[in-house]
Amino acid sequence: MSSTILVTGATGNVGRHVTSQLAEAGLEVRALVRDPERARLPERVEVVRGDLTAPETLEPALKDVESVFLLWPAFTADGAAEVVAAVARHARRVVYLSANVADEPEMHYHEVERLIRNSGLGWTFLRPGGFAANTLMWAGQIRDGVVRWPYGRAARSLIHEKDIAAVAVHVLTSAGHKGATYVLSGPELLTQEEQVRVIGEAVGREVRWEELPVEVAREELLAAWGDAAFVDSALSGWARFVTAPEEVTGTVERLLGRPALTLGQWARDHASDFG
Numbered sequence: 001m002s003s004t005i006l007v008t009g010a011t012g013n014v015g016r017h018v019t020s021q022l023a024e025a026g027l028e029v030r031a032l033v034r035d036p037e038r039a040r041l042p043e044r045v046e047v048v049r050g051d052l053t054a055p056e057t058l059e060p061a062l063k064d065v066e067s068v069f070l071l072w073p074a075f076t077a078d079g080a081a082e083v084v085a086a087v088a089r090h091a092r093r094v095v096y097l098s099a100n101v102a103d104e105p106e107m108h109y110h111e112v113e114r115l116i117r118n119s120g121l122g123w124t125f126l127r128p129g130g131f132a133a134n135t136l137m138w139a140g141q142i143r144d145g146v147v148r149w150p151y152g153r154a155a156r157s158l159i160h161e162k163d164i165a166a167v168a169v170h171v172l173t174s175a176g177h178k179g180a181t182y183v184l185s186g187p188e189l190l191t192q193e194e195q196v197r198v199i200g201e202a203v204g205r206e207v208r209w210e211e212l213p214v215e216v217a218r219e220e221l222l223a224a225w226g227d228a229a230f231v232d233s234a235l236s237g238w239a240r241f242v243t244a245p246e247e248v249t250g251t252v253e254r255l256l257g258r259p260a261l262t263l264g265q266w267a268r269d270h271a272s273d274f275g
């Protein structure tokens, strides 16, 4: 029987680590990528072209797979039913990179989880909160020594992408996770202002926070990101984390037997992004 594991999003923050950690463990790992020329994955990883928005392109990647690490790359669940059905025709198990959005029923993660629950696949859901990698949006401002941003008191428990990947690999390579939903976080709660200070210290730069009025931030983010709905959802998320900080869960430590990595460790791993 095949033991091949297909990793989607294999060139992304989390999937790149899932792929390399599985390969290092000596497992048969196949990476789904849209552009094999640009994938730059470890040599012993089988790289197969496919696009999650075009389910008919997934057949070669799904051939003889046992498990799939699945992320859904869009902001709506349109097209996810066909992809989940294709996965279910081939694989026995899926580990889905969802999100900790229990308070946001409108988000597509719920629909993708529902499709997977009804698919007949054995499933495990990973629901991380905010990624430490989201702070890369400040890289230019950190280099310049001042971060001008709204909601300095919004507190999050940012998680290192390596920890999400390590949990995914643990789930893919050990028994007892079928039907489990793991809410994942980093080890500590930090306000955005504190996050900037921690990153500055880790990369050896003095950085100060300058609170930006929300209306000014909205105009600037709209100019930078283009999508008004996305900007408003980010702003309301930060507003919420001022009064209701993100939760800190001990799930990474419980599953991996070591503490979750700190934001300082993440920033040292990414020092060149801020250099």
Ligand SMILES: NC(=O)c1ccc[n+]([C@@H]2O[C@H](COP(=O)([O-])OP(=O)(O)OC[C@H]3O[C@@H](n4cnc5c(N)ncnc54)[C@H](OP(=O)(O)O)[C@@H]3O)[C@@H](O)[C@H]2O)c1
Pocket: 008, 009, 010, 011, 012, 013, 014, 015, 032, 033, 034, 035, 050, 051, 052, 053, 071, 072, 073, 074, 097, 098, 099, 100, 128, 129, 130, 131, 134
């Ligand atoms: N950021 C957060 O705070 C947060 C929190 C919770 C959950 N999440 C979820 O985590 C996931 C993002 O993970 P990430 O940060 O590791 O990813 P990422 O760095 O944003 O990279 C996206 C990956 O998806 C691939 N991809 C994009 N469109 C695709 C398509 N049509 N078909 C096949 N592959 C496609 C990209 O491959 P290419 O090389 O082809 O571009 C890339 O490997 C998202 O589902 C997000 O909603 C994020």
